[in-house]
Amino acid sequence: MKKALLLLVFIVITSCYQETSIAVEGDFKTSYVNGDESIPVIIKIDSKITGADTYEWTFEGGSPSTSNLKNPGEILYDKQGTYIIKLRASNADGESKEVSNTVVIREGINIDFTHEIIKSNYSPVEAILTNNTLGEGLTFKWDFHDGMPSTFTGKTPPNVVFTSPGEHAIALTVSNGFESQKIIKTINVEPILVSRFMYEPKFENDDYEAPVTINFINKSISATSYKWTFRGGNPATSTEENPTVVFTSVGIHEVTLEASNDKTNQIFTSTLTVQPDTNLRMLTNIKLGINTSHNNNNIGAMFSTTTRLVYKANEISDQNSGLIDIVFQGLNSNLTYNKFISPDQVNNYGFISLKNAQNTIFVNSQNLCNCGLNFTEAQFDAMVNDSPIKSLNISYSAAGEQQFGFTYPRIILFKTQDGKKGAIKIKDMVKNGASSYILCDIKVQKQ
Known part of the structure; x- marks a missing residue:
């Protein structure tokens, strides 16, 4: 009889203990500090876990990489990627729970590109573009003002050709899916080559009577070299920019200027008339x-x-x-x-x-x-x-x-x-x- 009574008491006590066991419940949330998703990124942990005595946090790719605090606070990420944050929470009753969240860390944006002109900046200008922007998961959009092509999407653009004189903007917009940055550089195109000249006689020869000394005034645009031909003149040819020539014979004299640069050349011809000498x-x-x-x-x-x-x-x-x-x-x-x-x-x-x-x-x-x-x-x-x-x-x-x-x-x-x-x-x-x-x-x- 006594044994039976003791057994009954033990069963009652055991049943009461099991009914008061504490469960581990809840979850945790993550947020981007200052809303910044581009590296370096700080993730704030907001734990809502209850009923736990111990915490085992694992922060993949983060710093620190682990923690046993109930609320570890802020975690630093300095590399782009998708990372898992895990938590195993447990208590003395043997209760436990595992939860995880995923965070996406985006690449920071630091735009860097250069352009190199092939030959010279006389029209047409062909430019080589080199994209030195570092990072993964970025998108690139190029805009070339009055260029051929005018736009391009991708990291490495083709060569671009500009023909119209003046300054042309080269714009690169880089995005990481969260934010975008834009940088603009300019390229200058010199005017298209034009061969032109004027001439005027020396003061004492302004009546154009033989012999007449003529000063030629070069009005060419975007030229780097000159080839003159003077029919009936002395000298008969010249490579000077602004030559002086003597004409001794009466009549109409043809003068030709071939102006050139490293892209092209153009010829301009004019005439002058030398009158008889009246003295x-x-x-x-x-x-x-x-x-x-x-x-x-x-x-x-x-x-x-x-x-x-x-x-x-x-x-x-x-x-x-x-x-x-x-x-x-x-x-x-x-x-x-x-x-x-x-x-x-x-x-x-x-x-x-x-x-x-x-x-x-x-x-x-x-x-x-x-x-x-x-x-x-x-x-x-x-x-x-x-x-x-x-x-x-x-x-x-x-x-x-x-x-x-x-x-x-x-x-x-x-x-x-x-x-x-x-x-x-x-x-x-x-x-x-x-x-x-x-x-x-x-x-x-x-x-």
Whole structure:
């Protein structure tokens, strides 16, 4: 009887113990810290496990890789991939539970690409693109502004060709499925090759009379080398960028420029005409002021047949004074006393002396000089070369240099220090107070 009672008590106690055993329940959640899924990534563990006394965490690819804490907090991942986080939780009652979650770690984005131009950046430009962006699981989208092709999807694009001049954008967009980044670089295309030139004669050859020296002005675009051909010129060919050429024969001369770069070449042709040599320089509408006008820096009284310029008092310097070969003296505003005087005598006629002054002989009055000169206005107007004046005997005489009054048209003959002969035609005399002047045409030998 007693044994039976003890057995019954044991059964009751055992049954009560089993009914109070604690089960392990719940799960855990993961989240990306700051929502960042690209390496480096921090995963936060939020455990909802209950009833456990011990915890065995395994973090595949993570740091740390294991933990026995109830809530291990944050785990660092520094490589792209898909990883499993496992937990085995148990208690003293022998209860346990295994749960796992998967996390996806995406590749970080660090875009890096270069471009290399084949040959040169003269149009058309072909560029080699090299993608140095590291990482797995990335996608690539290329955009080429005005390029051929204009777009490409993939890591390694083909060569791209740009033809239109200017800057062109090369854009690469890289995505890891979570975020995207974009980088833009530019490539410059020089204009398409154009062969062009202008030309102008030297100052003393602006009438294009033989021989004429021509300066060629290269206007080519995107050219690196030049090949000139000058028909009838000296030199006949040149590779200079801006050559100077002498043409001695009369007629039409063809000039050709072949401009080149490392991509292509183009030829441009033009012509110039060389006129017969007249050995005569024709200058028109030259205004020469009276003394007062000159000294007041209004209208100059001094002229150079070399520079073809009229000089006022304040425009004369040590550099140009020696080039002056014609000086007009107008004594008063009524133009009743006038004469052309030699530059080396100006200090005797109300002007400041000229440094390195020339000596020019003037015949102001042909009818008074008694020197056999009778060069008329009609002869002046008809003169198209120096033949009518080169045989004239222009020499100094006191009678010939005498002044003249308010009479025009009038012809004045002269001979410069270097022996050039010429004629001045006064075609108007303008009374304007202190700014009175004469208006002239001048014809003078070149040499």
